[in-house]
Amino acid sequence: MKKGFVSLLLMFALLLSLSACAFTEARIDYVTDAANILSAGEKQELRDRAEQISDQYDFGVYIVVVNDYRDYVKGNIETFAEELFHSYGLGRRSDEAGVILAMSMNERDYDIYAHGNFGNYAFTDYGKKQLANNFLDNFRRNDWAGGFRDFLETSAVMLQKAEEGNPVDTFIPDPVERPRFNAVKAMMCLALGTLFGGGAVGTMKRSMKTAVKQTRAENYVGRGGVTLRTERDEFLNRSVTRTRIMPQNTGSSGGRPGGGHFGGTTISGSHGGSHHSGKF
Amino acid sequence: MAEQISNYQCPSCTGPLRFDGKTGRLQCDYCGSSFSVQEIEALYKEKDEAAAAAAQQAEMEPDNVSLEGEWGTGSDWAREQGLKAYNCPSCGAELICDATTAATSCPYCGNPSIVPGQLSNMLKPDFVIPFKLSKEDAVAALKKYYNGKKLLPRAFSNKNHIQEVKGVYVPFWLIDGTAEADMQFQGTRVTSMPQGDYMVTATDYYRIRRSGTVKFEKxxxxxxxxxxxAHMDAIEPFDYSELKPFSNAYLPGFLAERYDMEPEACYSRADERAGNTAAEIVAQTVKGYSSVIPQGSQIRIRRGRVSYALMPVWMLSTQWNGENYLFAMNGQTGKLIGDLPVSNWRSLEWFAGIAGGVAMALAVLMYFL
Structure with missing residues (x-):
């Protein structure tokens, strides 16, 4: 009865804060896909992994995808992520430690919002940027599940590092152990080698044939022998194309680098969290 | 009857004279005397004129010319083959030459001989560029040419011997003219600037017209x-500042040919070169565009004066694996050209070496980066 009452209160609070349109999800799961970009199987797989990481580090790791964040809040994607995180009471431990990746498909906005002492410690500005780099390449290919897997695995590595007292602040290892050299790279090397070898031997062969007919006579142009009679450039028409700029990730706003208690993390917003947002 | 052929003899010892490219003088190898071209010209003017007249007479009355050799058939055969027979003024031996030969040397006594009739009157060249480089220079240049040719079969440079080295004055037409080029292009100018979240790229299209004339000389x-x-084209250019009025005195010691192709037969080669170059020069005046695409061109050639000149060329030939290889060296500038054989095995070695090396280097880079 008490649990139900608390849920009702949370729902009410969220409805108040998400002013424009109510968030239709009854609750925020570890992975919430309101834009339907994931298959059921992918959703389940990602939820299981997010829950596993959250349990392992006692730290909430969430993914929320909506069609347009403006349907829920007035403000920007950072406001959306922050409101979502706190309205639904996400996070673990007493200080609501957690990280959320909020994505809005309409304008391809994303925000990583980390909260709590451990959240801000583990997810430094540099760390969040690296984290974003790891999933943005997938998103740019519309490989949503792949990008979310990278987000979860990289988050796990960052949490592990933070637990060891060495948060990712200057360098992030590739969370997935990949072989340093593989068959594709070997083929590339061979192909380029063949190209260079063929080109070089072709050039050498050409140098063996020097008896060639002349097709030019520039050596025989008389002094002052060039007279230009007509020089006309006539404008015909103009065509204009507009291409969407894929901006570099923008750092979190407000505060100063190294602000708060944690080196390399800029604290911003009213709840003491930190952001990293941009477009994918 | 005057001889149709003459040789230049040393006024001091009557030994044969030859033109020496290094000194630009006629040299006697027997007594060491040397004479300027002008001195020898003056000395032999009358003799050359008589020889030219005799040649002209022989051309007009070929049947009256006594060409019978000892066996009575050699000259008849030569005439049937389109060759010409002369008597060496030094040793009297019969010289069988091509109909166009203007200078040669007697195969019996080795004396340089000139056939003035081949290069006189209407056939007289306007200019000559004298040889500056010697036979030894040509042989050295060929050996140097082999150096650094990585695909040359080793046996070709090690075992092969130059079979023949000939210094030849080659007849050239030097053609003046003007090429008029009228060309049309389509050009684009592209500008980009950010506007909000978008990069706006504007492409302006232009119709471009250029026309002009390019004058060519020689x-x-x-x-x-x-x-x-191909060989004659590839040894260009010659330095025309050393063009000299023609004189037979530059010929002793070298072979010389008179032209056997009329200018009309050679115009197309000069026209093509002039047209290509004019189009290139006019096209180069189109500037300031992001891209330029040719849309059409009209080239007109107006030919001018045609001069006749003899140019110095060293011809070197060699044989290898049953094939002849011919090289030509510009006797004035030393530029040597000629096609060389390619060793398939060495090609494979180099290909494997370079391809393997590059692949390995890339593999190491990819592994560590």
């Missing part, structure tokens, strides 16, 4: 059907 085209065109 485009050389070899006028001998015996000389391979």
């Amino acid at each position: 485009i050389p085209v070899d006028a001998s059907s015996k000389m391979p065109d």
Whole structure:
């Protein structure tokens, strides 16, 4: 009865804060896909992994995808992520430690919002940027599940590092152990080698044939022998194309680098969290 | 009857004279005397004129010319083959030459001989560029040419011997003219600037027209059907500042040919070169565009004066694996050209070496980066 009452209160609070349109999800799961970009199987797989990481580090790791964040809040994607995180009471431990990746498909906005002492410690500005780099390449290919897997695995590595007292602040290892050299790279090397070898031997062969007919006579142009009679450039028409700029990730706003208690993390917003947002 | 052929003898010892490219004088190898071209010209003017007249007479009355050799058939055969027979003024031996030969040497006594009739009157060249480089220079240049040719079969440079080295004055037409080029292009100018979240790219299209004239002076085209065109083209350019009025005195010691291709047969080669170059020069005036695409062109050639000149060329030939290899060196500038054989095995070695090396280097880079 008490649990139900608390849920009702949370729902009410969220409805108040998400002013424009109510968030239709009854609750925020570890992975919430309101834009339907994931298959059921992918959703389940990602939820299981997010829950596993959250349990392992006692730290909430969430993914929320909506069609347009403006349907829920007035403000920007950072406001959306922050409101979502706190309205639904996400996070673990007493200080609501957690990280959320909020994505809005309409304008391809994303925000990583980390909260709590451990959240801000583990997810430094540099760390969040690296984290974003790891999933943005997938998103740019519309490989949503792949990008979310990278987000979860990289988050796990960052949490592990933070637990060891060495948060990712200057360098992030590739969370997935990949072989340093593989068959594709070997083929590339061979192909380029063949190209260079063929080109070089072709050039050498050409140098063996020097008896060639002349097709030019520039050596025989008389002094002052060039007279230009007509020089006309006539404008015909103009065509204009507009291409969407894929901006570099923008750092979190407000505060100063190294602000708060944690080196390399800029604290911003009213709840003491930190952001990293941009477009994918 | 005057001889149709003459040789220049040393006024001091009557030994044969030869033109020496290094000194630019006629040299006697017997007594060491040397004479300027002008001195020898003055000395032999009358003799050359008489020889030229005799040649002209022989051309007009071929049947009256006594060409019978000891066996009575050699000269008849020569005439049937389109060759010409002369008597060496030094030893009296019969010289069988091509109909276009203007200078040669007697195979019996070795004396340089000139056939003035081949290069006189209407056939007299306007200019000559004298040889500056010697036979030894040509042989050294060929050996140097082999150096650094990584695909040359080793046996070719090690075992092969130059079979023949000939210094030849090759007849060239030097053709003046003007090329008029009228060309149309389509050009684009592209500008980009950010506007909000978008990059706006504007492409302006232009119709471009250029026309102009390019004057050419003395485009050389070899006028001998015996000389391979590619070889003669490839040894260009000659330094025209050393063009001299023609004189037979530059010929002793070298072979010389008179032209056997009329200018009309050579115009197309000069026209093509002039047209290509004019189009290139006019096209280069189109500037300031992001891209330029040719849309059409009209080239008109107006030919001007045609001069006749003899140019110095060293021809070197060699044989290897049953094939002849011919090289030509510009006797004035030393530029040597010629096609060389390619060793398939060495090609494979180099290909494997370079391809393997590059692949390995890339593999190491990819592994560590």
